[in-house]
Amino acid sequence: MSKILLKKKDREKKVEKPFFTERKEYRPEGVKETGLALVGHEISEDGYVMNQFLHYDQLYTIRHGWNSRFFKGLLEGKIWGTRCPKCGDTWVPVRTHCWNLDCNLQKTEWVEMPLKAKVHTWTVAGWSGRSSLKRLPIVLVYGVVEGSKVAIANELHGIDPWDVEFDMPLKIVFKPEEERVGAVTDFHFEPADSWEPSPMNEEKERIKHLIEPVYDWVKTFK
């Protein structure tokens, strides 16, 4: 991961323009923007059907705009929320305008949140999107960050998957600073230090039984 500091140039006067002074590149090896490219085809034995293979790859800029502080905060190991100055409702994930119709799209203010949460609901995934397959099984929880009115999804680490339970207390743990990219994957949940798993029961045995083949399967492509 390389960090480039850019020199400040003359600003455009007429409109306020951000000037980007810091840029990091962490492109995985082999990721290239090729645009549209036909990369092959196949024809059926009887000659009636043809399939063609199209590769399409594109670099997108996710412009975080007014939500930027949340994602920049992740780089710094902080969870930022927003709060409505009128009604006091507070959110992680953030809202830049209040959701209460009576507050009439009141602009919200930023507030740093405690690194504590609670499990609202959970699941243990044995299958996922292409980019997540190697991390299976994944314990995904919707956790309510202390003070927030909503729940945020993230992975729960540091636990045997079958031990996860409703309402369990969580702490928010960040990756080492040099590995952070300003995305929600910079942090995960772990059980709070005070928490102890409950004894095995029928449901836990069932989950354990269901994920055994997942461990074996993941080994085949690691």
Added chain:
Amino acid sequence: MTRKVCVVGGATTPFDYGPTGFESIEGGAAECIRETQEDIPEFSLRDIDLMVYSHFSVHFGHQLAAEWIIHDHLGLVGLPHYRVENGGNTGGSALYAAALAVMSGHHDVVGIVGWETMDSVTQSQGSEFIAMASDIRYELMVGGIYPIYYAAMANKWMKDNNVTEEDVATIGAKNRNNAMDNPKTQWYRNENRYITVEDVMNSRLISYPIKKYDCCLMSRGVAFVLICSEEYAKKVNPDRYATIDGMGLSSCTIRAGDRLNFPGWTEQYGPNYPEMTEFGACRNSAEQAYKMAGIKNPLKEIDFGEIHDAFSTSEAQIYKALGLADENTIAQFLRDERTHMHSDIPMNPGGGLMGYGHPVGATGLMSTIECFYQITDMVPSKHLSRKTEVPDAECGIVNSHAGTGTSISNFILRRH
């Protein structure tokens, strides 16, 4: 004030995944219309005065504005057209848009073509494409795909409602077994076997408590529905049309975690609803549809339904949101198999998303077509036998559902 809207015909291509017998999207649309013309010989393409296209993802289609290809292939150049996209509820929303056009009096005969080609990428890439309809800044990145979000919601719902894995597994088996009587369904064409609740329980874990046979199919398919004014229906198909007596469309948050206490819902239904467990947009759109159709007791007044069984768990959650059962009765409702063919309110006799398939833009239209076939006594000619016919069906519900319950529509169809 408004005119009656009728469903007068429709058909789908066979639903598939992979290289089997695909015509092309425009070829599929043409074949659906040709089949509709066989059912209604009086119907001419010249009668159509608006085309609505129903398509979810250009990621799958690798073609922007693919409706323009279909439209001109059908020879309809000059006719007004537009596309509706609303996630998994794209089909329902296209039907809603088309019905409004007829209701307004501005259009008389509206064609709706829906399609999706989900086999243009691998299954896992496809799952990730679909998950791009979640908030990618917060959810996609953390290993999230739709079955995982649904599993997290269902897990709590099942605990809150005393519903077990076996209870919902009955739905996964039911819909696939219904599909075995329907030759266009993906399950019949690709797997072609009856399954048991045990098979569902033993299928591989997707995300607890959801397993492979609790999930719908990823599909390729095209569907066509013809809706119109009653005058036109009487002219071309006087004995076989259904009226859309009620319809509703509602919305909920994109991120399921945002609906624990959303002010708009609290105002309408009180605190802690829909929570992460209930489908508020389903309840709300059903209430709109029931009111319009004059339905007071849905369990007694509706004979059957074609509903959005993306997962067996969500079909169970939908029963509750439709008011067929409440928190005290839902578990027993499932155990009594009330929605199986042999019982009082069969759900997804056509096979549903788990049996027929789920080519997103075509799905809500497929449900509409199956509902229409039941109401117009066409099942014996469209299915393999009368096993999946709802005898004397007078009133059916069509349900189309998007996101984590983010957009949901319901329609009440009646025999005229």
